[in-house]
Amino acid sequence: MTKCVFVMGANSAIAQELIQLCVNSDQEVIAAGRDIAVLEALYGQTSGVHIVEAQACDSASVDRAFETAASMGKQVNGYAHCVGSILVAPLTKTTDSQIDNVMQVNLLSAMYGLRAFLRQAKAQGQGGSAVLVSTCATGIGVPNHEAIAAAKAGVEGLAKSAAATHAADNIRINVVAPGLTDSPIASAFLKSDMMRAASAKQYPLQGVNTPAEVAQAMHWLLSDGASRMTGAVLNVDGGFRNIRPLVK
DSSP: OOOOOEEEEETTTHHHHHHHHHHTTOOOOEEEEEEHHHHHHTTTTTTTEEEOOOOOOOOOHHHHHHHHHTTTTOOEEEEEEOOOOOOOOGGGGHHHHHHHHIIIIIIHHHHHHHHHHHHHHHHOOOOOOOOOOOOOGSOOTTTTTTHHHHHHHHHHHHHHHHHHHHHTTTTTEEEEOOOOOSSGGGGGGGSSHHHHHHHHHHHHSSBBBBBHHHHHHHHHSGGGGTEEEEEOOEETTTTTTTTOOOOO
């Protein structure tokens, strides 16, 4: 049976690249997001992509989206959570509403989406694979990243615990942890050549990620090629999290 991947946050730059990789691999895709018009513009003419409305921060809406996929007769055996945001601010200048929003968008949405996928995958009894998105800022202290690092550290903990719970069900759960990625949500940090160059110098392999580079890692983790990978955090960050090169 052709694999079917449910992509939450299908309008994001990384999701767009991931969905194209899935289509190129003859996989069906459930493209879920809150703005149907945007999704129709992106995927309305793409064979094998089925558009579903889902409000990622509303658990009932997420559950309905998976029910819709099931009603289409789709056996979803892959899940990619591409919902997220960026907040760069010291905790002392972060408001309650900002904290709530960061946790809702980055952690709670991941919990809702993964829970819905796990319920369906367990009911199907055929195993499956999920991939969530974290950030390199969870593995090393980065100034002014308190809120987002806390939320994404929660995503990593969620994935590891769920991977342990569901290994016996042959369901794999992994995480990618990108560095700064050239996408619309990061545009504020890349809006001039000077800012882009300054950002690039922060990484041992100088430069910033492209959405395609992150999507390729996600696609691999969802594939049979990663069949022995679960509970892992794959760093796609130019070495930011793990190495410090000799400064010349």
